[in-house]
Amino acid sequence: MRAMVLKELKGPLELRDVPKPKPGMGQLLVRVSACAVCRTDIHVVDGELPNPKLPLVLGHQIVGQIEEIGGENSNFAIGDRVGIPWLGWTDGDCSYCRSGRENLCDNARFTGYTIDGGYAEFTVADARYCFHLPERYGDVEVAPLLCAGLIGYRSYRKTGDARRLGIYGFGNAAHLIAQIAIYEERELFAFTRPGDKATQQAARELGAVWAGGSDEMPPEKLDSAIIFASVGTLVPTALRAIAKGGIVVCGGIHMSDIPSFPYVDLWEERVITSVANLTRQDGDEFFKIAPRVPVRTQTETFALEQANTALDLFRAGKLSATAVLTIAK
């Protein structure tokens, strides 16, 4: 089978013929039809995340069809459509797993990072971590929900019952989560790169009550804010924009350093938290609510062989929608 393989950090992906994987016990062999590109893929290539598997097949927003099942499986059948997310395996046994926090598992493995992912014609995945996907979505349009949607949703839930919700960095995840926030009647304040009038306009059209640059203060204090941009200076900025008791959620896997700030900005029970990975329960909840909203994705497709182009355009901020690799049969 063909796969786009990362041989060494910072190198381009190489199109290679590699042996078709075999499903082990409890694993699914999946013929990939679509795999969305995530900012995390860039962090992995650029060496900003420690110890990726090398050589590596990237990709953790995978949609495909089950061709083979290793052993018995009651949850999936051959021919089923399946979604494969970032969380690929946990030990089920550490203190985090046993307390409903498998996203923090000490021994977790991640798709497209420490397990081969979906920039390929086939992949194998542990059936226990795969999702059935809502029928209303096509393969390409549902793919971005598997990470930007899911982990965005976990970030959103961490903001509690915030009525006035700020979102810093209005990219893919923000676009998806904003739709849920508006559906749940939150007031949305969108912060973009200073001067990015087009994105501010898009946020208003989506239903934001206010949109401006990340260097601006909102017209009123926010109850909570999510930062999706990987820009550490936004943490003290967002802290200054939230009211007493507010929460700043850092939704990305990697962020540049956070500058120091006066304690008074954190005082009065303001909270800073990050969001790591996802639990299967996040997925179950999210795939119930997404089709009800319905959350709509915007995608731009690339052939598997064009994965480097998709990553380069993403890195340069030149994508206008989520890049999705489509894999021809």
Ligand SMILES: [Zn+2]
């Ligand atoms: Zn564990």
Ligand SMILES: [Zn+2]
């Ligand atoms: Zn991701």
